[in-house]
Amino acid sequence: MKVEEYKGVWVFIEQIEGNVVGVSLELLGAGRALADKLEVDLCGVLLGQNVKHIPKQLFEYGADKVYVIDDPILENYRSETYMKAVGDLVRKYKPEIFLYGATSNGKDLASAVATEVMTGLTADTTMLDIDLENRFFEASRPAFGGNIMATILCKKHRPQMATVRSKVMKAIDPQPGRTGEVIQEKIKIKEDDLRTKVLQIVRDTSKKVNLAEADIIVSAGKGVKDANGFKLVCDLADVLNATVGASRDVVEAGLIGHAHQVGQTGETVTPKLYFAIGISGAVQHVVGMNNSETIIAINNDPNAQIFNAAHYGIVGDLFEIVPLLIQEFKVALKEVGGVKTHA
Amino acid sequence: MHIVVCVKQVPDTKVIKVNPKTNTLDRSSAPAILNPYDAHAVEEAVRIKQQHGGKITVVSMGPPQAINAIRKCIEIGADEGVLISDRAFAGADTLATSYALTKAIEKVQKQEPIDLILCGKHAIDGDTGQVGPGIARRMSIPPITNVIKVENVASKEGKVEVRRKIENGYEILQSTTPCLLTVEKEINEVAYSPLPNMIKAAKYEPAVWSVKDLDDVDMTKLGMKGSPTVVGKMWPPAKSAGAKLIEGDAKSQVKQLISIVLEKRQLFEQKGGR
Amino acid sequence: MPEKFDVIVVGAGPAGTACAYLCAQKGLKVLLIERGEYPGAKNVMGGILYRKQTEEIIPEFWKEAPLERPVIEQKFWFLGKESMCSMGYKGKEWATEPFNNFTVLRAQFDQWFAKKAVEQGVLLINETVVLECIKENGKVVGVRTDRPNGEVYADVVVLADGVNSLLAKSLGFRKNIKPDQVALCAMEVLNMPKAKINDRFGLEDNEGCSIEIFGDATQGQLGTAFMYTNKESISIGVGTTLSGMIRAKVKPYELLEYVKNHPMIRPYIHDGEPAEYLAHLIPEGGYHAIPKLVGNGVMIVGDAAQLVNAVHREGSNMAMASGKMAAEAIIKAKANNNFSENGLDSYRTSIYDSFIGKDLKKYKDLAHTFEAHPQYMNEYIPLMNRAASQFFTIDGTPKREKQSKIMQSFTAGRGKFGVVQDIYRAWKVMK
Numbered sequence A: 001m002k003v004e005e006y007k008g009v010w011v012f013i014e015q016i017e018g019n020v021v022g023v024s025l026e027l028l029g030a031g032r033a034l035a036d037k038l039e040v041d042l043c044g045v046l047l048g049q050n051v052k053h054i055p056k057q058l059f060e061y062g063a064d065k066v067y068v069i070d071d072p073i074l075e076n077y078r079s080e081t082y083m084k085a086v087g088d089l090v091r092k093y094k095p096e097i098f099l100y101g102a103t104s105n106g107k108d109l110a111s112a113v114a115t116e117v118m119t120g121l122t123a124d125t126t127m128l129d130i131d132l133e134n135r136f137f138e139a140s141r142p143a144f145g146g147n148i149m150a151t152i153l154c155k156k157h158r159p160q161m162a163t164v165r166s167k168v169m170k171a172i173d174p175q176p177g178r179t180g181e182v183i184q185e186k187i188k189i190k191e192d193d194l195r196t197k198v199l200q201i202v203r204d205t206s207k208k209v210n211l212a213e214a215d216i217i218v219s220a221g222k223g224v225k226d227a228n229g230f231k232l233v234c235d236l237a238d239v240l241n242a243t244v245g246a247s248r249d250v251v252e253a254g255l256i257g258h259a260h261q262v263g264q265t266g267e268t269v270t271p272k273l274y275f276a277i278g279i280s281g282a283v284q285h286v287v288g289m290n291n292s293e294t295i296i297a298i299n300n301d302p303n304a305q306i307f308n309a310a311h312y313g314i315v316g317d318l319f320e321i322v323p324l325l326i327q328e329f330k331v332a333l334k335e336v337g338g339v340k341t342h343a
Numbered sequence B: 001m002h003i004v005v006c007v008k009q010v011p012d013t014k015v016i017k018v019n020p021k022t023n024t025l026d027r028s029s030a031p032a033i034l035n036p037y038d039a040h041a042v043e044e045a046v047r048i049k050q051q052h053g054g055k056i057t058v059v060s061m062g063p064p065q066a067i068n069a070i071r072k073c074i075e076i077g078a079d080e081g082v083l084i085s086d087r088a089f090a091g092a093d094t095l096a097t098s099y100a101l102t103k104a105i106e107k108v109q110k111q112e113p114i115d116l117i118l119c120g121k122h123a124i125d126g127d128t129g130q131v132g133p134g135i136a137r138r139m140s141i142p143p144i145t146n147v148i149k150v151e152n153v154a155s156k157e158g159k160v161e162v163r164r165k166i167e168n169g170y171e172i173l174q175s176t177t178p179c180l181l182t183v184e185k186e187i188n189e190v191a192y193s194p195l196p197n198m199i200k201a202a203k204y205e206p207a208v209w210s211v212k213d214l215d216d217v218d219m220t221k222l223g224m225k226g227s228p229t230v231v232g233k234m235w236p237p238a239k240s241a242g243a244k245l246i247e248g249d250a251k252s253q254v255k256q257l258i259s260i261v262l263e264k265r266q267l268f269e270q271k272g273g274r
Numbered sequence C: 001m002p003e004k005f006d007v008i009v010v011g012a013g014p015a016g017t018a019c020a021y022l023c024a025q026k027g028l029k030v031l032l033i034e035r036g037e038y039p040g041a042k043n044v045m046g047g048i049l050y051r052k053q054t055e056e057i058i059p060e061f062w063k064e065a066p067l068e069r070p071v072i073e074q075k076f077w078f079l080g081k082e083s084m085c086s087m088g089y090k091g092k093e094w095a096t097e098p099f100n101n102f103t104v105l106r107a108q109f110d111q112w113f114a115k116k117a118v119e120q121g122v123l124l125i126n127e128t129v130v131l132e133c134i135k136e137n138g139k140v141v142g143v144r145t146d147r148p149n150g151e152v153y154a155d156v157v158v159l160a161d162g163v164n165s166l167l168a169k170s171l172g173f174r175k176n177i178k179p180d181q182v183a184l185c186a187m188e189v190l191n192m193p194k195a196k197i198n199d200r201f202g203l204e205d206n207e208g209c210s211i212e213i214f215g216d217a218t219q220g221q222l223g224t225a226f227m228y229t230n231k232e233s234i235s236i237g238v239g240t241t242l243s244g245m246i247r248a249k250v251k252p253y254e255l256l257e258y259v260k261n262h263p264m265i266r267p268y269i270h271d272g273e274p275a276e277y278l279a280h281l282i283p284e285g286g287y288h289a290i291p292k293l294v295g296n297g298v299m300i301v302g303d304a305a306q307l308v309n310a311v312h313r314e315g316s317n318m319a320m321a322s323g324k325m326a327a328e329a330i331i332k333a334k335a336n337n338n339f340s341e342n343g344l345d346s347y348r349t350s351i352y353d354s355f356i357g358k359d360l361k362k363y364k365d366l367a368h369t370f371e372a373h374p375q376y377m378n379e380y381i382p383l384m385n386r387a388a389s390q391f392f393t394i395d396g397t398p399k400r401e402k403q404s405k406i407m408q409s410f411t412a413g414r415g416k417f418g419v420v421q422d423i424y425r426a427w428k429v430m431k
Ligand SMILES: Cc1cc2nc3c(=O)[nH]c(=O)nc-3n(C[C@H](O)[C@H](O)[C@H](O)COP(=O)(O)OP(=O)(O)OC[C@H]3O[C@@H](n4cnc5c(N)ncnc54)[C@H](O)[C@@H]3O)c2cc1C
Pocket: A220, A221, A222, A223, A224, A246, A247, A248, A249, A250, A261, A262, A263, A264, A265, A266, A267, A277, A278, A279, A280, A281, A282, A283, A284, A285, A288, A298, A299, A300, A301, A304, A316, A317, A318, A319, B014
C-alpha cells in the first residue's frame, strides 16, 4: 500500500428518511479542521434513496465534495449493501482519513468496511488531531471504563478510520450559499443477490426518552431516597422541559426504566446542561456525562466526587433546594418566554 | 443447528486500576471474567438450542487462562469449547483478532457446518465491537449488529428474523443463514446455571489450538504484525478544576444558580419555557 | 440420574480444601462446593498461617503459596489508656526455612489452596450454596444446592461450612451458638508502602511481625486486638465475645475505630490507606462447644465443629488438621466400604486424641473464667501499666520502697485474698 496515494478527509453522512443525522454535521465540523491542517478536501459520502437534496446542506456545513450514490437498493441501511458501496468508493478514490458517527449503523458500517479494505479503525473516539510531521491521524478515546485516555494510531494503512461519539464534536455555523462538487456514483448489486432484508422499521416516537439527543438533562441519584424524592426531580425536569436521567442505583431501585440510565452501562450524554441531583459521582456515572457543556451538582456531602466533575455545585439538601428551584424557575422562565415573543 | 459463539476473557474494568506513575493499566489488579455481553450471546444460543436442538461451540482467542471463560460458557450451557492460544496471536487488534478467529471457526466448520455465529456487542476492555462484523466479512456471511431479540429461527428454510436496536427504536431484519449476530445485553437474562452444568464445566477441558493446528494461516496477518492500529500515548483523563461552589443560604444559592443557567437562555427560548 | 461422588465437601476454607485435597490425592472422586465467587472471596482471618499443619498437606508450600511475610517477631501488648507494657520474642531463625508461621491474606491464600486441590483432581464449584443435606433411611447421601437440578450424591458429606454451620444445626448436631461462645471480630487491611512498614516495625523485607493486644483495646471486654504486617499492608482487627459487645452496646467497627485511634497504635498505622473492611465470627466456645462430629454418612470439620483455640488464635491450623483427619477416616471408610457413623468414627477419636482435643480441653474454662471475672481485663492490665510506669520512673525513691508500693496497689483494689484467688483461678484454667 502506498500511503502517499491516499488524500482527503471523508465523513460518512448518515441520513434517516432524507434528514441528516446530527453527528454527521458535527463530524463535518471536526473533519473541516483536520482537512485544513492537512490542506486537503473534506468530502461527504452520502448513500440512500432520494437524497439528492442533501449535498447542498453538506456544503454549507463545510464539505468540499460529496460522493453520492442514490439507489432504491440503498433505501434502508444494510451492512451488506453499504459496505460494498463504501468499500468500492474507498478503493477508487483513496481517502486518508474516514470518520463515522458512533451510531448503531455508523459503527456497523465502519467495522465492516475496515475488514473489507483491510485497515485500522478506532472506535468511539472523543478527540481527533493530526501529527503534521508524520501526517498521522491521532484518534483518542477513553479506555477501560474511562479510567484512562489512549491515542490510537494507524501508521501504515489507509484510510485511517474512526467512529466518533455524538455530541462531542461541534458543527460549524452553516455558511449559506457555500457550494462544492457533487460526484455521482453507482452501485452494482441486484436485490436478488442479497441475503438480508429490512422487514420493518419501528421508530419509537411515543417514547420521549432520548437522552443522547437531549439538550437539558435533570438526573436523579440515590439521594432522592424514594418515589417522592424522585418526583421532585421529575417536576424540575418538567419545568425546564428537560429529559429525566438517573444513576444506576435509581434505575435498580425501580424508580425509572433503564432507558434513562446515564453512565458506563447506560447512555453517554452530552447535553448543554446536566443537573446531577443526589448523585455521588462514581466514575461509572461520570464517564457517561462528563462531556456535558455545563454540569450542575446538588449534593449534601461537600466531599462527594460529583463536585470534581461538575462546573457548579450547591452543597445542600436537595429536598430544600429542588422545590425552591422549581418555584424560581417557573417565574424566571416566564420572563425568558417573554423575551422571545417581544423580540 | 450448529451455533458458534465467540467469547473473550476480559479484565473486569470496574475494578481495574491505573498505575499513576506509568499510566499503564495494572491488569493484575483486575480479576479476569467472561465478557458480560458474550455471556448473553451464549445464553441466547442455549435458548435457540432449546427450541431447535443442535450444538453450541464456543471459540475464544486468549492466553491459556482463558479456558476459565470457556468453562463459564459450559456452565451457561455450551456443549464444546475451543481456545486458540499462541504467542503469534499476541498484540492483535480487532483486524488481526477477527482473522485468527475466522481461521479457528473455519476449522470448526470443517468438522460440522455452522448455521449461526453469535458475538457480544462489544468487549468491555476495548469497547470496539469490531471483531464480530470483521469475522462476518471474512467469512462472507451477513453481519447483524446490536440484536435485541431473535424473533424467529426457521432452521429448515435457512432463515432468521431478528430485532436490531437503532437510535430511536428498532428494525426487524431477515437474513439467510449462516449469518453472524452481535447481541446487546437486553436480549436476555442469563439464567442461573443448573448444577449438572456446573459439574460438567468444572471437569471440562477445552481443545487448545496453536497456530500450527490451524489451516492456511498467513502469519503476517496475525498478532502485532497483522494489526494496523497501535496505541500511542496514554494519559489519565483530565480532572476538572472541580465545581465552583455556590455559597449562601438556600434561597440565595437558588437565585445564583438560576442566573447561571439563564446565561444559556437560547435553550429555553426555542421551547418557550413553561 | 444425578452424578454420584465419593465425597462432597461443603465450603472451600482451609478445613474443606484440606480434606478435599487429601481425598483426591488418594484417588477419590471429590466435589468441593463453595458459595463465594471464588474460594476466599469473603473469608476472613487476621492472618497468621501455621507452617506445621499446612506442610502436612502440601510439603514446602512456602515455595509457591501466596504468603505475605514469615513472622519473625511475636509480641504481646497490654494497653492502658495512654500507656502499654509489652513483651515478645524476635528471632532470625524464623526468617529462614522451614520458618515458623506466616502472615497471609485469605482471599489469595484460599484461592491458591483450592487451585492446588483442583490439580489433585478435586472438582470445585463456586457460587453455589448448599441448602441442606439429603437423607435417606437415616443416612446422609448427598446435598441439595440452590441451583436448578441441584441435587448431588456421595458416600460421605463433609461439612466445612464455617462457624455458622447451618447444615450442622439442621442435622441436629449442635444447638444455636450462644453469644458468649462466639467472638465478633472486625478487621481492616490498610495499604502502606513496604519501606514504611519495615521502618515502623523494625523489619527487613520478607520479615513480619505479629502483635496481640490486650487491655484497653477492647475497652475492658473479654477479647483481643491484633496487628499483623503483610507485604504492603497491615491487618488490624479487634474482637470480643458477642455477649460482651451486647453488654457494652458497642458495634464492632466502633471498637475498631477506637483501636485504630489508640495513642499506642495510631503511630504505626496512621496514614495507611483502607483497602478492605471485614467482619466475621470466631467460635470460642472451646471444648464444651464441640458438636457431634460424625454421623451416618456425614462429618464436621474446622470452624463448623467450633475447633478454634481462642487463647492462641489458632483456627486455620485446627481447620486444616481436622480436614486431614477427616480425609484419613474417609479413606479408611472407603477401603471398608462402610460410611456409617461407625465406619467414620475414627475421625472423632483422632480429633480428641490430637493436639486439637487436648489443647481445647486444657483451656476449656478459660473464656468463662475471664468473662465471669472482668477484673483480669479491667483491673490488672491498668495496674500492670501503672506498676511499670512507677518502676521505670527515676524519682529518687529507693527500689525496695517502689516494689512494696506496687504490691500495695495490686492488693488495694481486690484485697490480698482477692489477688491470690485471681492468680489461682487464672493458673487453673491456663495450666
Ligand atoms: C460495571 C459497573 C457499571 C456501572 N454502570 C453505571 C452506570 O452506567 N450508571 C451509573 O449511574 N452507575 C453505574 N454504576 C454504579 C456506580 O458505581 C454507582 O454505584 C452509582 O452511580 C451510584 O449511584 P448514586 O450516585 O445515585 O448513589 P450513591 O452513591 O448512594 O449516592 C447518593 C448521593 O446522594 C447524596 N445525598 C443523599 N441525601 C441527599 C440529600 N438529602 N440532598 C442532597 N444530596 C443527598 C449523598 O451525599 C450521595 O453522594 C456501575 C457500576 C459498575 C460496577
